[in-house]
Amino acid sequence: MKKDIQIPELENVFMAVVKEYNDEFQCEDWNVYLINDKEEDLEMILIVSKGYDEDKLIETSVMRKTLKQLPAKSFAKIELIQPDLFKLTNFFNTTFFVRNTMYEKKFEFEKNTIKEGALRVIKQMGTKEGIISK
Template identity: 85%
Template sequence: MKKDINIPEIKDVFMAVVKEYNDEFQCEDWNIYLVNDKEEDLEMAIIVSKGYDEDKMIETSVMRKTINKLPAKSFAKVELIQPDLFKLTNFFNTTFFIGNTMYDKKYVFEKNTIKEGALRVIKQLNKEGIIAK
């Protein structure tokens, strides 16, 4: 029965963490973004995130975010991530629709991979950040 379920591969949609200046609080923040580099809009995007370290048996609270519509070739800020969480593996389960087809993918930032030295320009955001695996 499982073999009959078609789960389409996701291309041109990704999660990124970006370090950017916060004018209001005059400090550097790390923010998570959902990027839609497709030619189609994403509808009813649901992102569920959590951080964990299995070795130390540490878990964060589960966070949920809904984006009703993410237009083609655009992005949306999902959440602020505190630097204390970089020592954990952080995952973002993302589910969305394009037309009548549902897509689902788990994006992962492995522990200790979010750091200054890993920042690269993300052209879709025109900012420096790190793309999740």
């Protein structure tokens, strides 16, 4: 039975934390994005996120987000992330379907890795700068 379970390798799907200007509030925000660089749409997407620090026994509440579909070669904003959380390890468990196959991936940003000095242009998002987790 266990040998019959196939877990496909996930490629060309990323999570990114992007720093961008918020016109409405006239300030810089950090936002989390899911990037689909595949040639196929992602469907029935469920994202569960949480921040934690095992050394200090700190953890945030669990956040859940769903998206019906993320078209091929596109990206979607998942949530705003507060800079106070950068001192924690932040993870995003992502589950979705491509055709009839279910995929699952845990994207993780280690504590203190989300910072100004780590910003790079994310080619899948045009000129936006951020930190990408593969």
